[in-house]
Amino acid sequence: AQSVTQPDIHITVSEGASLELRCNYSYGATPYLFWYVQSPGQGLQLLLKYFSGDTLVQGIKGFEAEFKRSQSSFNLRKPSVHWSDAAEYFCAVGARGFQKLVFGTGTRLLVSP
Amino acid sequence: NAGVTQTPKFQVLKTGQSMTLQCAQDMNHNSMYWYRQDPGMGLRLIYYSASEGTTDKGEVPNGYNVSRLNKREFSLRLESAAPSQTSVYFCASSEGTASSTDTQYFGPGTRLTVL
Secondary structure, rough: OEEEEEOOEEEEEEEEOOOEOOOOEEEOOOOEEEEEEEEEOOOOEEEEEEEEOEEEEEOHOOOOOEHHHHOEEEEEEEOOOOOOOOOEEEEEEEEEOOOOOEOOOEEEEEEOO | OOOHHHHHHHEOOOOOEEEEEEEEOOOOOOOEEEEEEEOEEEEEEEEEEEOOOOOOOOOOOOOOEEEEEEOEEEEEOOOOOHHOOOOEEEEOOOOOOOOOOOEEEEEOEEEEEEO
């Protein structure tokens, strides 16, 4: 069965500093990987997704993620964090032939002045 | 183009009361989903509908029922609410027929408290 681990429950980053949010997945075949962001009081919005090809994918709002098959990871990065990036971030994994997307437990990002 | 809409935004119920959460999408999507979000547990799938007229159980279906009224609307019913159902409920939709490889589009959520 697929599973997703986001090991960091909370992360605090200073505004302007770089950010990396960790995501590890467990699945035998080729995973379909997603990062979603949830701003306070809002629903989830897709940041980016990886299906195949180039392992570095670009998303909205200046985010990128790198797929590393050898480490079963799909970490989210941003070179310079803005206060508006404070939100909760969810990694999710799907696969061909499976109907259900599996979400991680989320990482809450706090941005300090 | 409103995307996915949910009503109500907030609701307080007493134990044993019933209610229906409404969800509609205007993107002509085939699949629709109901999730609940609890602190530290991420999103858990309650029910989903791969196409009009079909529904299937997700990870946590007990205590809930759903209806796919038409292609646009997918409702979630709590017949006898319990405090354990206090949560934030999200509806989502996707273009394909319930493939986990599709992008899902989420509504703004309903915050439900059961006293």
